[in-house]
Amino acid sequence: MDFKLLQEKIVANADSYGKHYGIEIDQNFALLKLYEEVGEFAQAILIHHNKCRPEKRLSEIESKNELAKELADVVGMAIVNAHLLGIDLETAFEEKWFKNKKAG
16 A cells, blocks of 8 residues: 555554544544554564463464554554654654664
8 A cells, every 4th residue: 555545544543543533633643543443563572572461462473463453553653643743754753764874
């Protein structure tokens, strides 16, 4: 999937969520929601490595699926934050991660 299309779909989903639940998806909400999602991802990591109460443990496949979902939430909320801040993430990645990077 094209990165810009992915961004558009994620922002549209966030807008739909906000309308459905009567929540303004503003910078404050988006930042706090990103923190929440990072916490849920950390919890999923603990569960994946069986560093949790026995009743929370999942099979390898189930825990990997939960990790994927929680990481998708983190990335999704990072994209929503970028949108609200007027940041072109595709350009930011090109400049920060790929431009003039030397091997090694």
